[in-house]
Amino acid sequence: MAVERPKGKKSVPEGVWTECKKCGQTVYNKELEKNFKICPTCGYYFRLSAQERVNFLLDEGSFKESDIDMKSNDPLSFHDTRKYVERLEDARKKTNLFDAIITGEGTIGKHSVSMGVMDFRFMGGSMGSVVGEKITRAIEKAIEKKTVVIIVSTSGGARMQEGMFSLMQMAKTSAALSRLSNMKLPFISILTDPTTAGVSASFAMLGDVIISEPKALIGFAGPRVIEQTIGQKLPEGFQSAEFLLEHGIVDLIVERKELKSTLIKFLNFFKNKV
Amino acid sequence: MAFLDFEKPIIEVEKKIKEFKIIGKDKQVDFSSEIIKLEKKCLKLKKEIFSKLSPWQKVQLSRHPDRPYTLDYIKGLMSDFIELHGDRNFADDKAIVGGVAFFGKEPVVVIGHQKGRTLQENKERNFAMxxxxxxxxxxxxxxxxxxxxxxxxxxxxxPGAYPGIAAEERGQAESIATNLKEMAGFGVPIICVVIGEGGSGGALAVGVGNKVLMLENAIYSVISPEGCASILWRDSSEAKQAAEKLALTASDLLKNGIIDEIITEPLGGAHCDYNYVIEQVRKSLIRNISEFKKFTPEELKEQRYNKFRKIGQVKTGKGKRPINQSKQRKKQYSKRNIK
Incomplete structure (x- = not known):
């Protein structure tokens, strides 16, 4: 339920209210959580942290996280206007994660799954060695235990600060999926806002089923890069999930509230094959 | 002939040598001692400049408009090349050429990005994007x-996969992803040679090889230095700095285990002597192809998988959450649980 921000009380305690980025309405956090972090007024999808997504999708208490503290060792000793290690440290403080993904095993509607969930707050969900390695391990675990792989993506692409180590994670994760595919084990890819570049151009687009959340921005090149290249503004809705559905690139769009029940239907469909 | 800013001193001496030769011929004067001196100077200059090229200078060299392109290598290395066009679905993208050919006695399939020499050709080939x-x-x-x-x-x-409207509409990301996955599963030897610019995903989409070789002055990068500079420095003119940081030169990439071998270029870069560089590529290809002669399809897949599987540098500790915050975090989680 949307509420009016109390007048004259500008210093509302943090963590109680959130302002919708789209319609500007102030919403109680509790209300927002109950509504799967969708604005009750305008239907705007707030981005979810990886942990929130895990909570929404997996059976309660079923998730066992792997490689919790795997972190980048800054192979290029990279620094631009700031040091990469400092950026990593900031992201760690902000998210309480060591990198932009959580992986592990759990159940959805009692079906075992090997799960990966990305977190956009951690350096734009960018994929460096850690994200690539954790995804690859999650896929290898699924091969070992003969389970389904589900990855929820949100990412700006490969992480520049690890240079070619990052780019090669695209090949590494895709090769792992090729093995999964040979074992006839399913991979369900869920695309959320935004999924672009090195992530969309590798594992995220390789699902046996590719599901997107409504209105998510999905593409190869970011809109700004395209606009600069072609020298004109992009049409409204370009690279939205709906645009991709229309062009036959994603299989279906599923509302956040329906995502878990839809996944269970797919898992039922795949059941005896796993 | 086009030249780069750092090539200028060399070009000037070369020009002088030419002038001496012409005047000498016209006026029947013997300038041979001056010419020899200048030639020595020229060689010294070249050695000086090219023995310590900066990453940014290599970026420039890799994009040199006179550099040999894919079709030059095909012409120099192969016989009976028959070009095959199109994807049997939508169109013939001239940014990539390919076909069947013989490499010595070996029947091969050859593929490559193709840049254009003229503006018109570049328009047709979309600058190999x-x-x-x-x-x-x-x-x-x-x-x-x-x-x-x-x-x-x-x-x-x-330079990379093309970032345009039509490319997005037709699934640029999916097409690259599909190639990465499919290439991982082929049971034949795949040898890739980075001959100029290895532009990010657009390069990797044909880059999942059993061996990845690279010319001395070629580059291979996760993002163009200009792109990186405009994002991280918010100023694309910082490209020089970005090039220093991205570890995109052949020697950096060999050191980091991203590529397998460096192929030497002639002094002054590949564009100075096509025959030389083509011979170097030939030697390297022969050696690398013969290495896989006895591999079964399964072994080829395995070798390729392991090669890419091991790329990445991570460290792990005791399997715990970031320090001091785990309690608070736990609390947050239980709060967030939707029941």
Whole structure:
């Protein structure tokens, strides 16, 4: 339920209210959580942290996280206007994660799954060695235990600060999926806002089923890069999930509230094959 | 002939040598001692400049407009090349060329990005920036090779996959992803040679090889230095700095285990002596292809998988959450649980 921000009380305690980025309405956090972090007024999808997504999708208490503290060792000793290690440290403080993904095993509607969930707050969900390695391990675990792989993506692409180590994670994760595919084990890819570049151009687009959340921005090149290249503004809705559905690139769009029940239907469909 | 800013001192001496030769001939004067002096100076200059090229200078060299392109290598290295066009679906993307050919006695499938020499040709070839149908064409050719057990040779030379409206509409991301996955599964040897610019995903989409070779002055990067500079420094003119940081030169990439071998270029860069560089590539290809002669299809897949599987640098500790915050975090989680 949307509420009016109390007048004259500008210093509302943090963590109680959130302002919708789209319609500007102030919403109680509790209300927002109950509504799967969708604005009750305008239907705007707030981005979810990886942990929130895990909570929404997996059976309660079923998730066992792997490689919790795997972190980048800054192979290029990279620094631009700031040091990469400092950026990593900031992201760690902000998210309480060591990198932009959580992986592990759990159940959805009692079906075992090997799960990966990305977190956009951690350096734009960018994929460096850690994200690539954790995804690859999650896929290898699924091969070992003969389970389904589900990855929820949100990412700006490969992480520049690890240079070619990052780019090669695209090949590494895709090769792992090729093995999964040979074992006839399913991979369900869920695309959320935004999924672009090195992530969309590798594992995220390789699902046996590719599901997107409504209105998510999905593409190869970011809109700004395209606009600069072609020298004109992009049409409204370009690279939205709906645009991709229309062009036959994603299989279906599923509302956040329906995502878990839809996944269970797919898992039922795949059941005896796993 | 086009030249780069740092080539200028060399070009000037070369010009002087030419002038002396012409005047000497016209006026019947013997300048041979001056010419020899200048030639010595020229060589010294070249050695000086090219022995300590900065990463940014290599970026410039890799994009040199006179550099040999894929079709030059095909012409120099192969016989009976027959070009095959199109992706059998949408169009013939001229940013990528490919076909069947003989490399010595070996029947091969050859594929590569192709830049244009003239503005007109670059328009047709889109500056070697492929659309999805270009990757589709490459895939079609690799499937042909896989079916008939032929070695695949791939030349990489692209600024990147094209970032445009049509490319997005036709699934640029999906086409690259598909190639990465399919290339991982082919049971024939795939040898990739980065001959100029290895531009990010647009290069990698034909870059999942059993061996990845690279010319001395070629580059291979996760993002163009200009792109990186405009994002991280918010100023694309910082490209020089970005090039220093990205570890995109052949020597950096060999050190980091991203590529397998460096192929030497002639003094002054590949554009100074096509024959020399083509011979170097030939030698390297022969050696690398013969290495896989006794591999079964399964072994080829395995070797390729392991090669990419081990790339990445991570460290792990005691399997715990970031320090001091785990309690608070736990609390947050239980709060967030939707019941």
């Amino acid at each position: 492929p659309h999805p149908e270009g990757y589709g064409k490459a895939l079609k050719l690799m499937q042909l090779a896989n079916k008939f057990g032929r070695t695949v040779i791939i030349f990489i030379d692209t």
